[in-house]
Amino acid sequence: DAMVIQNPRYQVTQFGKPVTLSCSQTLNHNVMYWYQQKSSQAPKLLFHYYDKDFNNEADTPDNFQSRRPNTSFCFLDIRSPGLGDAAMYLCATSRGTDLIGYTFGSGTRLTVV
Amino acid sequence: AQSVTQLDSQVPVFEEAPVELRCNYSSSVSVYLFWYVQYPNQGLQLLLKYLSGSTLVESINGFEAEFNKSQTSFHLRKPSVHISDTAEYFCAVSLLSGGYNKLIFGAGTRLAVHP
Numbered sequence: 120d121a122m123v124i125q126n127p128r129y130q131v132t133q134f135g136k137p138v139t140l141s142c143s144q145t146l147n148h149n150v151m152y153w154y155q156q157k158s159s160q161a162p163k164l165l166f167h168y169y170d171k172d173f174n175n176e177a178d179t180p181d182n183f184q185s186r187r188p189n190t191s192f193c194f195l196d197i198r199s200p201g202l203g204d205a206a207m208y209l210c211a212t213s214r215g216t217d218l219i220g221y222t223f224g225s226g227t228r229l230t231v232v
Numbered sequence: 233a234q235s236v237t238q239l240d241s242q243v244p245v246f247e248e249a250p251v252e253l254r255c256n257y258s259s260s261v262s263v264y265l266f267w268y269v270q271y272p273n274q275g276l277q278l279l280l281k282y283l284s285g286s287t288l289v290e291s292i293n294g295f296e297a298e299f300n301k302s303q304t305s306f307h308l309r310k311p312s313v314h315i316s317d318t319a320e321y322f323c324a325v326s327l328l329s330g331g332y333n334k335l336i337f338g339a340g341t342r343l344a345v346h347p
Contacts, residue, residue, distance in 0.1 A: 125275075150333070159241075161322065161337040162276070209275055213333050220266050220326075221335060223275035 122146070125210050125224035132200050132231055140195040140227045142210030151193040152221065153185060154209040162209055168193060169215075197229075205231045234259040234325050238338035246346050247315055253308040253341045255297075255323035264326040265306040266335065267297055271319045279321070282306060293317075318345045 123144045132138040142151065149170050154162035166175045168187040182204070184196040197204055207228050211221035239254040257263060264283050268276040280291040287299040297308045306323060323338040 123275075128273075159340070159342075161339045164334065167334075207273075211276075216328055216333060220268075220278045220281055221276075221333070223268075223277070225275045226273070228273065 123210055123212055123222050123224035125227050127227060128225065130227055130229050132229065134202065134231055135199050138197050138200055138229070140208050142193045142224055143191050144212045146212055146222060147190065148212035148214045150213045150215060151187060152211040153195050154211065156207040156209055200231045202231050205229055234327050234336050236323050236325050236336055236338035238323055238341050240341050241339065242342045242344065244344045244346060245313055248312045250311050251309065251313050251343065253321050253343065255306045255308065255338060257304055257306065257325045259325060265299060266324040266326065267308050268322045268324060269319050270322065276322060313345045315345050315347060317343060319343060
């Protein structure tokens with residue numbers, strides 16, 4: 120089945136130690152998004168890729184970076200995780216301007232110790 | 233600017249009772265509205281959407297939502313809930329910008345169905 124897969128499901132990292140979360144898709148969607156969802160809050164868009172074009176939200180901290188080496192994969196890099204970065208990170212895809220809504224992965228829950 | 237307000241952070245209800253989860257939006261342009269459901273430690277799943285046409289939209293598991301332009305609302309309803317409906321529900325509005333589809337979410341409503 121076509122889907123969006125996030126690995127790992129749970130990630131524990133040390134304060135200040137770089138961490139990478141991954142997302143892959145078999146939908147061939149050209150847009151990939153990363154959302155941060157803190158406990159009991161709405162998902163917040165960090166950035167997205169439209170094909171190879173990277174688009175950062177204005178209030179996304181510099182500590183967060185992303186890479187998209189090809190259509191299928193997208194990575195979220197947190198250069199120096201702080202305790203406040205503990206959250207569920209959701210990857211989603213969509214097909215350009217199609218209004219079908221997003222397809223979400225199951226998320227990666229990041230714990231910072 | 234577009235925004236979404238979910239008026240209830242938590243809604244407790246007994247099994248087989250009806251439920252309504254409220255959602256209001258603000259937008260200066262045409263809107264496309266969505267409801268997503270999130271089960272514990274899972275991603276978001278699309279429940280239903282309003283793009284155009286009939287203002288009443290339905291999902292396969294008995295939920296429905298009605299787009300009310302005059303009241304800028306998109307409330308979610310189900311006539312009889314099940315224990316398995318316990319989850320977090322997010323209302324979202326779509327903004328088409330620069331060739332992509334940006335979703336703006338409300339803060340969510342936690343539906344707790346009790347036996």
